[in-house]
Amino acid sequence: MSRSSAVPESSREQEQNPSSRSRKKKGLDAVYRSVADAIIEHRLKPGARLREDALAEVFGISRTGVRKVLQRLAMEQLVTLTPRRGASVTRPSVDEAKDVFEARQMVECALMETAARRVTAAEIRELREMDRQEREALRSGEQRMAIKLSAAFHSRLASLSGNTTLADFVGQLCSRSSLILAVYGNSGHLGCESHDHGKLIDLIAEGEGRKASDFMERHLKSIEASLSIDEDSEETPDLKDIFRTAAD
Amino acid sequence: MSRSSAVPESSREQEQNPSSRSRKKKGLDAVYRSVADAIIEHRLKPGARLREDALAEVFGISRTGVRKVLQRLAMEQLVTLTPRRGASVTRPSVDEAKDVFEARQMVECALMETAARRVTAAEIRELREMDRQEREALRSGEQRMAIKLSAAFHSRLASLSGNTTLADFVGQLCSRSSLILAVYGNSGHLGCESHDHGKLIDLIAEGEGRKASDFMERHLKSIEASLSIDEDSEETPDLKDIFRTAAD
DNA sequence: TACCCACCCATTGTATACGTTCCGTGTATG
DNA sequence: CATACACGGAACGTATACAATGGGTGGGTA
Numbered sequence: 001m002s003r004s005s006a007v008p009e010s011s012r013e014q015e016q017n018p019s020s021r022s023r024k025k026k027g028l029d030a031v032y033r034s035v036a037d038a039i040i041e042h043r044l045k046p047g048a049r050l051r052e053d054a055l056a057e058v059f060g061i062s063r064t065g066v067r068k069v070l071q072r073l074a075m076e077q078l079v080t081l082t083p084r085r086g087a088s089v090t091r092p093s094v095d096e097a098k099d100v101f102e103a104r105q106m107v108e109c110a111l112m113e114t115a116a117r118r119v120t121a122a123e124i125r126e127l128r129e130m131d132r133q134e135r136e137a138l139r140s141g142e143q144r145m146a147i148k149l150s151a152a153f154h155s156r157l158a159s160l161s162g163n164t165t166l167a168d169f170v171g172q173l174c175s176r177s178s179l180i181l182a183v184y185g186n187s188g189h190l191g192c193e194s195h196d197h198g199k200l201i202d203l204i205a206e207g208e209g210r211k212a213s214d215f216m217e218r219h220l221k222s223i224e225a226s227l228s229i230d231e232d233s234e235e236t237p238d239l240k241d242i243f244r245t246a247a248d
Numbered sequence: 249m250s251r252s253s254a255v256p257e258s259s260r261e262q263e264q265n266p267s268s269r270s271r272k273k274k275g276l277d278a279v280y281r282s283v284a285d286a287i288i289e290h291r292l293k294p295g296a297r298l299r300e301d302a303l304a305e306v307f308g309i310s311r312t313g314v315r316k317v318l319q320r321l322a323m324e325q326l327v328t329l330t331p332r333r334g335a336s337v338t339r340p341s342v343d344e345a346k347d348v349f350e351a352r353q354m355v356e357c358a359l360m361e362t363a364a365r366r367v368t369a370a371e372i373r374e375l376r377e378m379d380r381q382e383r384e385a386l387r388s389g390e391q392r393m394a395i396k397l398s399a400a401f402h403s404r405l406a407s408l409s410g411n412t413t414l415a416d417f418v419g420q421l422c423s424r425s426s427l428i429l430a431v432y433g434n435s436g437h438l439g440c441e442s443h444d445h446g447k448l449i450d451l452i453a454e455g456e457g458r459k460a461s462d463f464m465e466r467h468l469k470s471i472e473a474s475l476s477i478d479e480d481s482e483e484t485p486d487l488k489d490i491f492r493t494a495a496d
Numbered sequence: 497t498a499c500c501c502a503c504c505c506a507t508t509g510t511a512t513a514c515g516t517t518c519c520g521t522g523t524a525t526g
Numbered sequence: 527c528a529t530a531c532a533c534g535g536a537a538c539g540t541a542t543a544c545a546a547t548g549g550g551t552g553g554g555t556a
Contacts, residue, residue, distance in 0.1 A: 028539090052508070062541045063508090071316065075323050084508060084548055099413040106358050106414070165347040166354070169417055276509090300538070310511045311538090332517060334538065 031059045032069045039078050039089055040151060040178040041144040046091035050079060076172050078179065090179055094229050097180045101224040104173050107166055108158060108220065109213040115160035116209030123160060124205045130156060131197045151178050153197055160204075177223075184227040196222075279307045280317045287326050287337055288399060288426040289392040294339035298327060324420050326427065338427055342477050345428045349472045352421050355414055356406060356468065357461040363408035364457030371408060372453045378404060379445045399426050401445055408452075425471075432475040444470075 035055070038044045055066045070087045073079040080090045092100070134149040151174035158170035196219050203212035283303070286292045303314045318335045321327040328338045340348070382397040399422035406418035444467050451460035 051506095053506095064540060064542090067508090068319065071319060072323065075320065084546090086508065096413070099411045102411055103414050103417070107354065110354050163347045163350055165344070165421075166351050169351070173413075299536095301536095312510060312512090315538090332538065333519095 028061070028065050028068070031055075031061065031065065032072060034059070035069060035073060036076075036078060036175065037148060039073075040175055041148050042178070042182045043144065044089050046089050046179055046183050048089045050087040050089065052086065077176050090176075092176065092180045092183055094184075096176075097184060097227065097229065100173055100176050100180060101220060104154075104170070104177065105217055105220045107170055107173070108154065109216045111158050111161040111163070111166060111170070112204070112212040112216050113209035114162070115157060116204050116207050116212050118162055119160050119204055124201065127153070127156065127201045127204075128198075131201060134197065147178055147181065150197075151175060157200070157204075180227070184229050186226060186228055276309070276313050276316070279303075279309065279313065280320060282307070283317060284321060284324075284326060284423065285396060287321075288423055289396050290426070290430045291392065292337050294337050294427055294431050296337045298335040298337065300334065325424050338424075340424065340428045340431055342432075344424075345432060345475065345477065348421055348424050348428060349468060352402075352418070352425065353465055353468050355418055355421070356402065357464045359406050359409040359411070359414060359418070360452065360460040360464050361457035362410070363405060364452050364455050364460050366410055367408050367452050372449065375401070375404065375449045375452075376446075379449060382445065395426055395429065398445075399423060405448070405452075428475070432477050434474060434476055 035044070035050075044050070050070065052063045052066045052070070055069075056063045059066070070079055070081065074081045074087065077090055077096075079087045081087050130149065130153050134146055134153060137143075137145040137149055154174045155167070155171040159167040161167065196215075200212060200215060200219065203215055283292075283298075292298070298318065300311045300314045300318070303317075304311045307314070318327055318329065322329045322335065325338055325344075327335045329335050378397065378401050382394055382401060385391075385393040385397055402422045403415070403419040407415040409415065444463075448460060448463055448467065451463055
């Protein structure tokens with residue numbers, strides 16, 4: 001009972017949320033985006049169980065479609081499919097978090113040099129607009145939206161390279177980073193400092209690929225450093241340890 | 249008629265081939281490996297249609313399981329799911345091929361440095377054994393097996409870095425490379441020259457990460473250069489052009 | 497009182513059945 | 527004789543029904 005009660009409220013949120021505006025009939029892909037966004041925005045927290053029946057009822061589709069969506073999310077490491085236990089939002093391990101940020105530094109930095117060479121004026125304007133929206137969301141206290149926009153910004157930045165394969169990979173890494181922030185992030189300051197993205201755009205616009213790459217490296221390292229990856233916060237919640245004082 | 253008649257023989261290959269040895273009962277995941285291997289080994293050529301009913305009958309499972317497998321393969325870019333046309337083995341475009349090899353050079357080279365630092369003696373032995381098997385297959389004319397082993401070698405090499413995320417990514421890139429070789433490769437010489445892998449192992453074993461990275465870059469560039477990426481070989485087979493001489 | 501076993505229910509895994517859409521072919525007409 | 531329309535069939539998309547398994551709870555016993 002204690003576990004199953006962790007989620008149902010969020011599914012109600014889905015109904016009343018206008019973002020998933022009653023797309024009952026067409027758009028199976030829209031269901032995927034809805035769930036993915038909910039996870040990225042931390043409306044569905046790591047560890048939350050995703051029962052097939054519940055999702056099927058919420059979105060007005062059958063379990064068949066739900067399973068397809070969950071499988072796709074599982075392949076992107078956003079949800080974890082335990083053989084007979086069902087699906088739950090992935091709770092990234094410390095090693096996983098480390099791997100994801102190592103991958104991001106490797107790929108995103110390298111792509112900056114290509115992006116600086118290929119970027120167009122229209123794309124620069126688009127990036128500035130995205131940055132503006134992100135800061136706007138951050139300013140008005142919409143942390144959830146800011147997190148999603150930040151991931152979208154990094155993903156769009158990677159897509160400037162023109163390499164679809166690497167861009168998609170970065171997109172997945174950014175999504176997983178949102179999960180990592182949800183688990184290991186300090187609620188005090190979010191991952192991306194707003195002014196960083198603006199500076200990044202400047203460097204790209206000036207064609208300073210090398211500097212953009214270096215800046216991106218520092219940017220990502222600073223995000224990673226801001227995480228509180230305590231080794232001891234792993235494994236069992238240690239009921240004994242937690243309630244030791246109470247029992248003492 | 250011209251398009252649909254291009255494939256049906258391949259589905260018969262599946263039936264008579266003993267490699268998919270009657271894994272009827274357990275192992276839904278085994279079906280995935282069977283199909284993936286068939287694609288990587290070029291037993292299923294790019295463009296080959298994969299009818300759900302046929303696969304279901306061959307593997308003794310229902311279409312439900314087949315669809316799950318096909319979806320997974322589609323996500324790894326090994327098969328293409330056309331909305332109402334069904335599944336077919338992906339025929340990589342020129343741009344896709346270029347992207348994949350750019351990604352491989354970026355990631356695999358970078359991982360060599362990490363691998364050279366972390367590799368153990370046991371892993372070196374394992375790599376040498378894999379290299380031996382690959383050369384053995386190449387020597388005995390089993391090109392299909394050699395292609396698969398070569399991809400497995402690169403994938404295993406990447407996994408030495410300890411970064412699961414990047415290793416999995418490289419694994420997918422290697423699988424897609426097999427497809428690219430099937431389309432753009434000259435049947436004369438396969439992608440990986442056998443002695444290259446041995447040299448790569450030597451450098452890793454000696455802890456020469458930098459040299460290993462450089463060598464890997466040359467290795468991959470040489471594979472890419474061996475491809476015959478003719479821009480004109482794209483698009484429609486141009487029945488008019490092909491039969492112009494006959495009509496003339 | 498604490499631990500273990502057995503039963504029941506909830507949830508997922510799999511298969512089958514139905515609806516839908518698109519391709520191919522055949523015929524009719526300009 | 528060519529083209530266009532229409533019909534039939536085949537394959538995919540979706541939903542529903544059944545089967546199997548694991549966990550949770552309750553009772554019994556040491």
